[in-house]
Amino acid sequence: MVTPAVLPVVAAPRSDSPAWSSWLQRLDRTADRGLIWAAVAGGLVASGRGPLRRAGVRGILAAAATSTVAHALAKPLLPRSRPWSRRFPSAHAASSTAFVTGAAMESPVLGAALAPLAIGVSSARVSLGERTFADVAAGAVLGAGIATLTRRWWPVVRHAPARARPAGGAPALGDGAGLVIVANRSAGTPGPLETLGQIVAPVVGVGGDEDEEDPVAEVHAEIHAVLPKAQVVIPTPGEDFVVEVEAALDRPMVDGSATRAIGVAGGDGSVAALAGLAQRRHVPLVVLPEGTLNHFARDVGIDDSPSALAAARDGDAVLVDVGLVDITPAEGEERTVAFVNTASLGGYPDMVKLREDWEEQWGKWPSAAMALVRVLAEATPLVVELDGRRQSLWLLFVGNGGYQPRGMAPLSRPRLDARVLDVRYLRADVPFSRTRFMISVLAGTLARSRVYVANTRTRLSVRVVGPPVGLATDGEVQPDSERFVFRIAPKPVPVYRSREEIPRP
Structure with missing residues (x-):
């Protein structure tokens, strides 16, 4: 068996172009100690977008683990003494490939966009004569392998809607008549709206300073745009809003119609409270993801409030279990x-x-x-x-x-x-x-x-x-x-x- 230590290798020729050589040297320096990938990861995490943020975190963790393995294990165990190279394999190629592979697991489009940068870093090592093609290829294999192994302790989760049976009997709410929605302002940042502890119907003229952002007023506008006759309960701070919604259910609607559905604009805690009420009163539920994390809404497949309101208007619904x-x-x-x-x-x-x-x-x-x-x-x-x-x-x-x-x-x-x-x-x-x-x-x-x-x-x-x-x-x-x-x-x-x-x- 031929070991990597005795494989014939040839150094890549150095570039004859001073400008090209200078550019490669700058790229090579930015890759030292993973600086270029740390900067990319920082930008992805700061973006705030779920897939990009996860791609940055997985990529930098994979790169860090690969760099550790390359320097602490691979290089000492597989030394290759020669004038132009210190040791085998290339840590630059290993960490670059690991970062891009890890990022691609979370966002294939991002991985494809970053691949040329990783190839450039690896190619610079060969073009500058610091590593051979065999060094770079071995590093790439090492990096891809370690990045893939991260799935064992950090599974890749595709945030697709969960499966559920269609709810054939859910009413199409049309213009929103018969719908009561609670806008839980405690699920977001309070604004200047002072119309608390009341029902606003139809959803118009909610007040507030037009120059200031008010999350409750924004929800009102979204509801009114799709379901103009819906009634909105704005709960009193410190009070049990479920009691207020139940009171709204027990009295006639403004137009004299019966309540056909209830809704909630808020986070998971607010959704759970109204889901329990919907289960007791045998009415369907409208969920507007206006909380901080909205795990339940993501599982159901509700990306934003307008899509949920449109589904209520058209009567598209699924059956969802409620835990008690x-x-x-x-x-x-x-x-x-x-x-x-x-x-x-x-x-x-x-x-x-x-x-x-x-x-x-x-x-x-x-x-x-x-x-x-x-x-x-x-x-x-x-x-x-x-x-x-x-x-x-x-x-x-x-x-x-x-x-x-x-x-x-x-x-x-x-x-x-x-x-x-x-x-x-x-x-x-x-x-x-x-x-x-x-x-x-x-x-x-x-x-x-x-x-x-x-x-x-x-x-x-x-x-x-x-x-x-x-x-x-x-x-x-x-x-x-x-x-x-x-x-x-x-x-x-x-x-x-x-x-x-x-x-x-």
């Missing part, structure tokens, strides 16, 4: 809380909060990983009874529907009407469970780990053994309690979304 949890506090009456995404106990509420704080800057998966490390380092075990069986755990996650991937952190769900709960928890009764968990995450073997349990159920009963704890539902923390029963609502809720976004079940 019956909460029994130490003192007081049992109450039922709805959730459309997830509910969690233990350190999970803190992890979710940290992840959401960092997600806009770093992307969902890196933020989740950093938040998980921090929470696990500071957490204390939670002793509970799961369906009567005592268990010590660090985190408990309950998802509305089966999330993917199974052997990693839950990132997406393929269906909105799976009729199951996704239950996952990290055991605390196994020696070195947190360390073993992190090793399994990095190795991509979490699905086979003893410390991580993931399954699906139709019902889950949880009793806390010890002081009451808080439950997080869709980012909202509920009062401390000691008993929780999770289940799926008996009937799904029709949620309006554009027909073009409805994939086949």
Whole structure:
């Protein structure tokens, strides 16, 4: 077998053009220590756009890992002594290929746009006589391989709408008569609008300084443009807006018609509250993604408020499950809380909060990983009874529907009407469970780990053994309690979304 150390190599000829040589030298210097890719990654992260931000983060992590492997392992193990080259393979080519490959996983168009830059960096090494073609080719193979391996611990998630059955009985709202929408101003930045605690219908003349941006006024304008006869509830700060919407449902509409649908302009917490009301009152739901992150709206396939309003006008909807949890506090009456995404106990509420704080800057998966490390380092075990069986755990996650991937952190769900709960928890009764968990995450073997349990159920009963704890539902923390029963609502809720976004079940 011929080893790389004895392969015949020939240095590439140097360019005879001083200007071309000078340009190549500048390009080569910018690639030293990955400076050029750090700058590209910074620009992508600062762009704020999801795919571009994720591409920048994955690309720079892949490049950093590749550079470490190239310098710490490949070069010492595969030395090649010769006058024009220090060692094999080319770290410049390796890190450049790793960055572009990683970025292309998140955004193929971006990867294609960056490929010429990576080729230029690699070609400069050959043209300047610093590396041979074999050095560069080996570096490219190394970089592409390591970038591809990042999928084992950071899955590539395609944010396509989840599947669901069409809701054939959802009414076409036409001009909006019979629709009540709550515009939850607490889901965004407050503006100068002072018409609080009232119903505005039709949606005109909402007031405010025209020179100042007001997110509530903007929502009013969007609603009025598509559904001019819709009634909008602007809740009073500090009050339960669900009560205000229920009161609106119980009194006649302005035009004397009955309420045919309810809607919400806000984030996941507001959507969950109104989804529970829609389930109880057997009416369809309009979701306007006006919150901070809008995970549920993205899963449903609602990209913006105008498309959701157009779907309501035309009667295009799908059936979506709603999760319910019956909460029994130490003192007081049992109450039922709805959730459309997830509910969690233990350190999970803190992890979710940290992840959401960092997600806009770093992307969902890196933020989740950093938040998980921090929470696990500071957490204390939670002793509970799961369906009567005592268990010590660090985190408990309950998802509305089966999330993917199974052997990693839950990132997406393929269906909105799976009729199951996704239950996952990290055991605390196994020696070195947190360390073993992190090793399994990095190795991509979490699905086979003893410390991580993931399954699906139709019902889950949880009793806390010890002081009451808080439950997080869709980012909202509920009062401390000691008993929780999770289940799926008996009937799904029709949620309006554009027909073009409805994939086949």
